[in-house]
Amino acid sequence: MSTISVPLKPQQEQFIAAMIKSGRAANKAHAVRYAIDMLREAEVVPKDELAQFMAASGRDILKVIGPISKKDYGYYENL
Numbered sequence: 001m002s003t004i005s006v007p008l009k010p011q012q013e014q015f016i017a018a019m020i021k022s023g024r025a026a027n028k029a030h031a032v033r034y035a036i037d038m039l040r041e042a043e044v045v046p047k048d049e050l051a052q053f054m055a056a057s058g059r060d061i062l063k064v065i066g067p068i069s070k071k072d073y074g075y076y077e078n079l
Helices: 010-022 028-044 047-065 072-076
Strands: none
Touching: 010 072
16 A cells, blocks of 8 residues: 655645544544545446436435425425
8 A cells, every 4th residue: 555645725634633533534544545435436426327316316206295386386486
């Protein structure tokens, strides 16, 4: 395993410290490796595949809550 030196913004360092304090990461290196793994996984799902999933999820939600009428749209526009 190689080692690199990366300058961090104060907010990034605080976030890493919070991850360690909460137990989500064992140490700084673990937190950074975890973040890189999450980024890699996020990029694995092609955007068109994600869009298809979201569209299917929307259809499933409509099956549960029923169709949305034009009257309902007006309610949400005024929030």
